[in-house]
Amino acid sequence: MAHELPYIAAIVEAIQLEMERDESVLYFGQNMATTENEPFVDAFGKDRVRVTPISETAEIGIAIGAALAGFRPVVELYMAEFMLVAMDQVLNEAPRFRGMSGGQVRVPIVLKAGYGFTAGWAGQHTGTLNALFMGVPGLKVAVPSTAADAKGLMATAIRDDNPVVYLHNYLLTLDHGEVPDGEYLVPFGEAAVRREGSDVTIVGTGWTVDRALGAAERLAGEGIQAEVIDPRTIAPLDTHTILESVEKTGHLVLVDQATRHASVSTVIAGEVAEHGFGSLKAPVVQVTGLDATIPYSEPLEAHVLPDDDKVVAAVQRVLGTAPVTA
Amino acid sequence: MVAEKLGGEQARRLLATMWRIRIFEERVGQLTRAGEIDGLIHLSIGQEGVAVAVCAQLRDDDHVYSGHRAHGHAIAKGAGLDRVMAELMGRDTGLCRGLGGSMHLVDVEHGFMGATGVVGGNVPIALGSALASRLRGSDAVAVVFFGDGAVQAGHFVETVNLAALWRLPLVFVCENNGFAEFTPRSAHTVVERVSDVVAPYGLERATVDGNDVPAVWDAFGGYLASARTGGGPFLLECLTHRVRGHYEGDPGRYRETLAEAEWREKDPILRLERHSAAEGWFSDDALPGIAAAAADEVEAAVRFGRESRFPPPELVEAMVYADG
Numbered sequence: 307m308a309h310e311l312p313y314i315a316a317i318v319e320a321i322q323l324e325m326e327r328d329e330s331v332l333y334f335g336q337n338m339a340t341t342e343n344e345p346f347v348d349a350f351g352k353d354r355v356r357v358t359p360i361s362e363t364a365e366i367g368i369a370i371g372a373a374l375a376g377f378r379p380v381v382e383l384y385m386a387e388f389m390l391v392a393m394d395q396v397l398n399e400a401p402r403f404r405g406m407s408g409g410q411v412r413v414p415i416v417l418k419a420g421y422g423f424t425a426g427w428a429g430q431h432t433g434t435l436n437a438l439f440m441g442v443p444g445l446k447v448a449v450p451s452t453a454a455d456a457k458g459l460m461a462t463a464i465r466d467d468n469p470v471v472y473l474h475n476y477l478l479t480l481d482h483g484e485v486p487d488g489e490y491l492v493p494f495g496e497a498a499v500r501r502e503g504s505d506v507t508i509v510g511t512g513w514t515v516d517r518a519l520g521a522a523e524r525l526a527g528e529g530i531q532a533e534v535i536d537p538r539t540i541a542p543l544d545t546h547t548i549l550e551s552v553e554k555t556g557h558l559v560l561v562d563q564a565t566r567h568a569s570v571s572t573v574i575a576g577e578v579a580e581h582g583f584g585s586l587k588a589p590v591v592q593v594t595g596l597d598a599t600i601p602y603s604e605p606l607e608a609h610v611l612p613d614d615d616k617v618v619a620a621v622q623r624v625l626g627t628a629p630v631t632a
Numbered sequence: 633m634v635a636e637k638l639g640g641e642q643a644r645r646l647l648a649t650m651w652r653i654r655i656f657e658e659r660v661g662q663l664t665r666a667g668e669i670d671g672l673i674h675l676s677i678g679q680e681g682v683a684v685a686v687c688a689q690l691r692d693d694d695h696v697y698s699g700h701r702a703h704g705h706a707i708a709k710g711a712g713l714d715r716v717m718a719e720l721m722g723r724d725t726g727l728c729r730g731l732g733g734s735m736h737l738v739d740v741e742h743g744f745m746g747a748t749g750v751v752g753g754n755v756p757i758a759l760g761s762a763l764a765s766r767l768r769g770s771d772a773v774a775v776v777f778f779g780d781g782a783v784q785a786g787h788f789v790e791t792v793n794l795a796a797l798w799r800l801p802l803v804f805v806c807e808n809n810g811f812a813e814f815t816p817r818s819a820h821t822v823v824e825r826v827s828d829v830v831a832p833y834g835l836e837r838a839t840v841d842g843n844d845v846p847a848v849w850d851a852f853g854g855y856l857a858s859a860r861t862g863g864g865p866f867l868l869e870c871l872t873h874r875v876r877g878h879y880e881g882d883p884g885r886y887r888e889t890l891a892e893a894e895w896r897e898k899d900p901i902l903r904l905e906r907h908s909a910a911e912g913w914f915s916d917d918a919l920p921g922i923a924a925a926a927a928d929e930v931e932a933a934v935r936f937g938r939e940s941r942f943p944p945p946e947l948v949e950a951m952v953y954a955d956g
Contacts, residue, residue, distance in 0.1 A: 332767075353767055359797065364756045364790035371760015371774075374745050375695065377767070379760075394753045394787070403746060405951040407738035408729030411745070412954040443952045467954035 308454075308484040316453040316485045317418070317474060320460035321380060323489065325350050331464055332372060334358050335365065335382025335418075362392035369415045370400050370469075378414045378464055386421040386435050386473060400469040401444025412467045416460070422513055422563045423476035424611055428602040434564035434595065436511065437573060439471045440541040446470045446494055447541040451515035453483030455538055458492030466494065475512040475563075495542035499551070503531035506557040506621050509548055511537055511570050514561040514612055517593075521617035532621060540570050548574060549582045556587035559620045561612050566594040591620040635689070635853025638846045640913030643904060644922070646688055646845055650680040650901045651926035653704045656713055659930050660703070660720060664880045669720050671733045676704040678843075678875035681900030682807050683708040685848035686775060686868075689856055695745045695761035697754040697776040700735045701807075701874075702747035705777050710742030717933035723940035730943045731951060751813075752782035755804075756791045762800035762864070771860040774802045781812025783826050795865040796833040803855050804830075804867040807842060809874040814886050826869040835867050842870025843900040846907060873898055 311319065325331045325346075334356035339347045346355045358365045362383065369379035383389055389396050400413050422434045439447045446468050450456040456474060463470040500515060501522050510518035515536045522532035533551050537544055552558050558578055560571035571592045578590060593612045601607055638646075657677050663669040676683070679701075687696065687708035698705040706716055711727060719726025720734055727739050735749035745761060748754040758776035765772040782788055783806065795802050806826045810817055823829050827837040836855065840847045848870055855866035875895070877884040896902055905919055 356798075359790075359793060361790035361794060363787050364759060364794045367753075367756020367787070367791065368759040368763055368794065371695075371697075371745075371757040371762075372764045372767075373760065374757070375761045375764030377760075377764055394750050395756065398750055399748060399753050399757060402736075403738075404954055405948075406728060406732040406736040407740070407746065408727070408731045408947075409951050409954075410728065410738050410740045414954075446953070 307487045309487060310482050311453050311485045312480045312482050313450070313453045313456045313474065314479045316457040316483070317460050319485070320457040321464070322346070322349070324461055324464040325354065328378065330377045332356070332377050332379040333382065334379065336360055336384065338382055362388050363395055366392045366395035366400070366417065370395060370403070370413055373413045373415045374403070374411050380416040380418055380464060383417055383419040385431055386419040387430055387433055389417065389419060396439075396471070397442050401442050404468070405444060413469050414467045416463045416470045416472050418472045418474070420476040421473045424563070424600055424607055425477065426602060426604065426607070429599040432600040434562070435568070436473055436540060437564055437568050437570050440543065440570065440573065444468065445541060446539060448472045448494065448539045449512045450474060450538065451478065451510070451512050451536050453481065453485050454490070455492050455498070457485050458490045459538065461489070462491045462494055465491070473512065477513045492538065494539045495544050497535050497537045497544035497547040499533065499547070500536050501532065501534040503533035503555065505531045505555055506559060506625060507533045507535060507548065507551040507555045508559045508561060508617065508621065509535045509537065509571070509574055510561040511540060512563065514563050517612055517614055517617050518561050520614040521621060524614065524618055525621055530621065530625065537570070543573070545574070545577045545581070549578065552578055552582045553585040556585055557624045558586065558590045559617065559624055560590065560592045561617055562592070562594045563611060564595055565597045566592060567597060569594045588624050588626065591624045593617050593620045635850065635857050638849045640908065640911065642688065643908045643913055646684045647901065647904055647908070648922050648926060649684045649688065649708055650904070651923045652713060652929060653680045653683065653707050654901060655923070655926045655930045656707065656717070656933070657703055659934060661876065661880055663934070671720065671722070673720070673734050673880040674701040674878065675876040675880060676701045676874070678873045678899070679807055679809060680704050681845045681904070682805065682842045682848055682870040682872055685845050686805055686852050689849070689853055690743070690775065691772070692741070692743045693770070693772040695743050695758070695772070695774045697745055697758040697774070698747040699751060699754055699778055699782065700747070700749045701779070702735065702737050706737040706739055706744050706747065709739065709744040711737065711739040711744060713929055713933035714936040715739070718937040718940050721937040721940070722942060723937055724943040725936065725940040729947060731947070752778065752785035752787040754778065755782060755787050758802055759791055759795055759800060762795065762802040763798070765801055773856060773859040773864070774800070775805055776802065777805050777807060779812065780806060780808040780810070780817055780826055781820070783829055784812070784820050792830050792833050792835070792865075796835060799864060801859040801864040803852065803859060804865065805852070806867065806869045807872050808869055809872050811874060811878070811887070813878045814882070827867055830867050835865055837867040837869070839869040839871065842872035843898050843903060845900055845904045
């Protein structure tokens with residue numbers, strides 16, 4: 307059975323179910339649990355649900371230490387950018403402890419943060435820093451694009467014995483979707499094929515999965531069948547499913563909200579260039595954000611970001627059905 | 633609260649551990665110069681008094697965190713010299729199977745939860761052990777060692793604030809050796825005493841002579857007893873002296889070497905030996921035996937390291953993720 311929920315509520319449902327299931331799950335962050343009638347405090351008490359000062363380094367550090375001592379903290383960080391002030395903890399402490407200790411310890415923490423809020427939030431609250439995290443051995447990175455995955459990936463993240471950066475896209479916050487009832491786990495490292503097709507493979511993550519699906523719908527009207535793949539986790543990254551699809555279609559378009567040189571798409575392009583070159587009938591085309599700080603002004607913000615039109619144009623270019631431009 | 637006073641039996645144990653750390657680190661210095669240990673090494677020679685007076689009062693379930701100068705803390709908390717030496721030699725029998733090295737010693741069995749190499753990075757993590765202890769209703773206490781250099785980093789203030797706000801059973805132990813890496817404290821801050829930095833947070837705090845082992849023992853023991861029964865956090869600043877440079881190979885042009893006679897006055901080992909004699913705890917002729925036993929153990933550790941294999945290459949990727 308399933309029920310309909312907004313993406314953000316699906317995340318909350320997963321945290322709630324995991325906290326009911328496992329007493330070692332803690333939940334803390336800024337501006338939460340400030341009143342007695344807050345539902346999480348009401349359900350789990352102020353020991354397990356805690357408001358913190360604006361101290362990302364201490365918030366993540368305490369989570370790491372509590373994890374070393376056997377708990378499973380979920381840190382509510384709100385914005386991916388807020389992790390930037392605590393990068394030592396995120397990139398250089400949490401993911402390194404296990405390896406550096408020769409396997410003596412585990413660090414099961416979830417760093418929950420929204421990203422990509424390109425809705426007038428300007429230069430410091432809109433970034434798509436996802437690829438920054440995927441490049442750090444020891445971190446896992448989940449990027450849900452649907453309400454169901456939002457729930458299933460969060461549940462898996464909490465049960466995982468490694469530090470997980472869970473990145474939910476703010477533009478999807480209120481998008482509704484069918485969410486399975488009760489316990490629901492989405493495995494890490496297994497891409498979802500969102501639409502099957504034989505002419506071109508389009509890979510998107512998070513919000514750009516919808517851009518890929520929107521473009522695929524329009525391309526279908528032109529008789530072009532696009533296969534849309536959503537990796538769902540970018541670390542581990544399911545390159546196998548992507549390579550298999552490229553073997554079938556011979557064409558690849560990669561869509562990413564991030565700046566090109568720090569994008570998941572560039573990493574995938576490299577993998578396909580090395581392992582799938584023989585399948586490619588045309589060069590890979592990437593549709594990414596421009597290498598620029600996201601501007602405030604709405605038309606300029608749109609100019610910087612990928613959209614359905616840009617994805618359609620990229621597909622036409624890769625298939626040779628449109629003139630190639632610079 | 634007042635802890636148990638340092639007695640003769642404990643003093644003998646502390647001396648033995650200090651000698652083990654001292655001779656171990658002197659040997660590590662030699663092996664580094666000889667190229668047998670080829671990683672980055674920071675020695676704590678001169679600072680052993682703090683490590684032993686603190687760690688000897690702790691249990692295995694009390695979690696300790698340290699920084700880049702961690703050999704003494706790990707050994708004082710119970711890590712075997714052989715396992716630490718093998719780790720510094722990069723061997724599979726090392727504490728961390730050769731993957732961590734000098735700056736990242738971890739010995740979970742003895743509650744030495746970890747040394748981290750970025751100055752101050754360990755400080756907030758110690759909060760988590762203290763929180764875990766509180767949530768479990770345990771009387772275990774967390775201790776974090778750091779140098780005076782860490783105090784000017786943001787991690788420190790964030791941690792002190794949260795520890796005080798949540799009243800966590802955490803004892804901050806600052807080893808103030810007057811140098812943050814290569815720079816004197818005066819070039820870092822206008823606040824001379826680390827204990828003054830935390831004053832607004834209402835922590836119980838003290839500054840002691842870190843080379844005076846009974847003084848460190850008493851001050852830390854009081855905080856520990858209180859932290860076990862709901863008190864905390866606390867800060868203990870131990871003024872001490874780093875005999876070696878910041879790292880092995882440091883030419884040390886930024887400071888004068890202490891004169892031999894002056895150092896003999898300050899050396900925490902010699903001071904505890906003199907103190908023990910004055911207290912009549914044991915006679916002078918017992919002392920050479922303590923140092924000789926430590927030297928034998930160090931040589932056995934070197935042999936253990938030399939005879940151990942390097943870890944297999946497949947270990948590297950196997951250790952990236954914990955098994956689901």
